[in-house]
Amino acid sequence: MITINKAHKLIITIVKKGCAKKVVKASKLAGAEGGTVLIGSGTGVHENKSFLGITIAPEKEIILTLVNSQICNKVLSAINEEAKLCHPGTGLAIMLCPKQIMGINHLIGLNDTNEHMEGKSQVESQAILYDLIVTIVNKGDADLVVDASKNAGAEGGTIISGRGTGIHEQAKLFNILIEPEKDIVLTLIDRTKTEQVLEQIDIEAGINQPGKGISFVLQVEKTIGINHVLNKMVNEKFNDHA
Structure with a gap:
């Protein structure tokens, strides 16, 4: 998967x-x-364009x-x-x-999840603390992705609207190609939880089913604006040693 x-x-x-x-x-x-x-x-x-100084x-x-x-x-x-x-x-x-991808079994010829998991290589440990999971689904399915991410340990996600077509979505009306609306969900996650979040997204949103969507992971080198997360980690470590 x-x-x-x-x-x-x-x-x-x-x-x-x-x-x-x-x-x-x-x-x-x-x-x-x-x-x-x-x-x-x-x-x-x-x-650099302006109108009336704006x-x-x-x-x-x-x-x-x-x-x-x-x-x-x-x-x-x-x-x-x-x-x-x-x-x-x-x-x-x-x-x-992208560091990891889910939902492209038709591209890589994978039909058996177990065979895939047995054949995957080990990822070397790195100093990067966070990953960004980008999930693209059909419009209306974003809440499934966000809920799945939360259930797996993420704090939430950011939803962006877009459009696009894949090989399973060649819809036409009066011979005009229709580009289905999409929801894009950005999820910043502690990298130790990345795989469990991806697995939960697949379970609840069915990403690996044809035409349902795609998820991929990007490595994050630096973050700003997550002080509340860092403070939570410090407090948890302090309580463990108390």
Whole structure:
């Protein structure tokens, strides 16, 4: 159920509003299975716009594309060519390596969870204390993910709305492709609890069922704004030694 990831990359592309559909299409032509689009805003050094002295933050579209490592450079090149990211002010793309992934059994040919668990490699201990679990599900299922995360030890989650299609969601109306709405749940978790949270998300939200969603884990190097968590840990250690 839980994949120690070595074979997939996450491409995050940020472009001007209206360009995401072209980016997703280019990604698919290069071999990607789809993408999830988020709406945001922001300015770069080439986009300092103002009206009557008030700074305007242009709307952005953020595309999350999970691809096989073997085609990641091909997909990235296709995105670059389509969005012309080499030109100032058009956008940017970054590529990350998710530490763990769940919900892509159709990609890696896994049908038996037990065989998968027996074959997974051991993760070396690291000094990183936290992981970020990113879960993308159909709209309306976010509460299942948050509740599952809490039941497994997380403190909560942040829900973002987006849209996107995968191979199990090729819906059309009057021959027009419909992009289903998505919920994206961000969960910051003590890394010692990451696997149990992922397992609980699968149990309660059915992530490993085709078309239900996907979860992946990113390593967190630094955190700000979690003093209440640190204070709780200090108090627990103090009470243990009292």
